Amino acid sequence: MESFPVLFPIASYWARLQGLSLHLDPWAVLLMAFLLGGVTGFFGVGGRLMTVPLLHVLFRVPYNVAVGSDLGQMAGITTMNLFRFKRMSRIDFKLTFFMLVGTIPGLEAGVRILERLKGAGALRVAGITLPYLSLVMALIYGTLLAWIGWIIFKESKGPAALSTSEGTAIGDPPTVTARLQHIKWPPRISLPVSGIEAISFWVIMGVGGATGLLLGLLGAGGGFIRLPALIYVIGCPMVVAIGTDLFEGLITLAYGVLTHSLKGNIDLFLTLCLLIGISLGGQVGGVLAKRFADLRLKKVFAFLAFSVAVLGVVEWWF
Amino acid sequence: MAMIKDLIFLALGTAPSFPGRVTPMSYFLLNLLVPVVLGAILAGVTHRLEKILLRLIREKR
Numbered sequence: 001m002e003s004f005p006v007l008f009p010i011a012s013y014w015a016r017l018q019g020l021s022l023h024l025d026p027w028a029v030l031l032m033a034f035l036l037g038g039v040t041g042f043f044g045v046g047g048r049l050m051t052v053p054l055l056h057v058l059f060r061v062p063y064n065v066a067v068g069s070d071l072g073q074m075a076g077i078t079t080m081n082l083f084r085f086k087r088m089s090r091i092d093f094k095l096t097f098f099m100l101v102g103t104i105p106g107l108e109a110g111v112r113i114l115e116r117l118k119g120a121g122a123l124r125v126a127g128i129t130l131p132y133l134s135l136v137m138a139l140i141y142g143t144l145l146a147w148i149g150w151i152i153f154k155e156s157k158g159p160a161a162l163s164t165s166e167g168t169a170i171g172d173p174p175t176v177t178a179r180l181q182h183i184k185w186p187p188r189i190s191l192p193v194s195g196i197e198a199i200s201f202w203v204i205m206g207v208g209g210a211t212g213l214l215l216g217l218l219g220a221g222g223g224f225i226r227l228p229a230l231i232y233v234i235g236c237p238m239v240v241a242i243g244t245d246l247f248e249g250l251i252t253l254a255y256g257v258l259t260h261s262l263k264g265n266i267d268l269f270l271t272l273c274l275l276i277g278i279s280l281g282g283q284v285g286g287v288l289a290k291r292f293a294d295l296r297l298k299k300v301f302a303f304l305a306f307s308v309a310v311l312g313v314v315e316w317w318f
Numbered sequence: 319m320a321m322i323k324d325l326i327f328l329a330l331g332t333a334p335s336f337p338g339r340v341t342p343m344s345y346f347l348l349n350l351l352v353p354v355v356l357g358a359i360l361a362g363v364t365h366r367l368e369k370i371l372l373r374l375i376r377e378k379r
Binding site: 283 | 345346348349350352353354356357358360361362363364365367368371372375
């Protein structure tokens, strides 16, 4: 058997195969994860979405390993949140089951797209070799982060700036989601625990499918779609949405860990460093937000998101 | 530290290090169970950390 560096054998293997010069230091990963957790805890959104691109840009971790390991740490974070919020949440098991019908195939599709990209080779443009995996992932992450950065930037200007944008004001469901809520395609399902008389099965499956696809392909993104979708699209009360989001998330992540493990994309030690850093940082960030909450600080987050989006593309030239 | 490194190496030695190799079940179980167990432990740790930090902030005020 070939020997690999002790701490990060999987990342080292794939980096060597993809021609990346990996330089992973556990303490540096812990620090980065702590800061990202802090950003998420402080601003409530988006910090964890930067994990995968930053692992690639700062440490040259191959995207497939970054995605797999990030998904692994999310299993830990979800367990942590399930324990912490068990008294404040309720689970709608029927809704969970129907969502899983969409989430699992969506997740598998995302992982398979990643696998295809992993084996797709590279593109040569103006003397620069760009692996398709890095190219596509940087573009997707860049677009997502720029979009989130833009929303947060608008939020930093206060509620007046938001009222003109599509339904982002608090308590006002977005127009698109309101339209989705009124789709009446059969079969229609009642969800007594959530207090919903009838909702199209396809809406639930669509929410699950979109969440799963993002989770499988990006290793993140499920959270910021699933919870708002449960509240605004499906119409769950907050208490049920939180519990169902966490419970469905844990089952989905268990499947995600299985499928990414089978494809050799998870580096356990990297997962653990991320999990410890993000969970502790998130707590510190959450407490600091209670003390120093200020709309203007959101501009800092927007700047961060834009910077990571740009870094993902600029790194091609170095 | 050396012992911890040896244990990690033993655990990760079962990992699929190259394509085409069959993944042992232990690798999947490790990847799932270790983060889940650590997550359960961290739930208690972060709960205490939150209490300490909130107390510190209140005292400063």
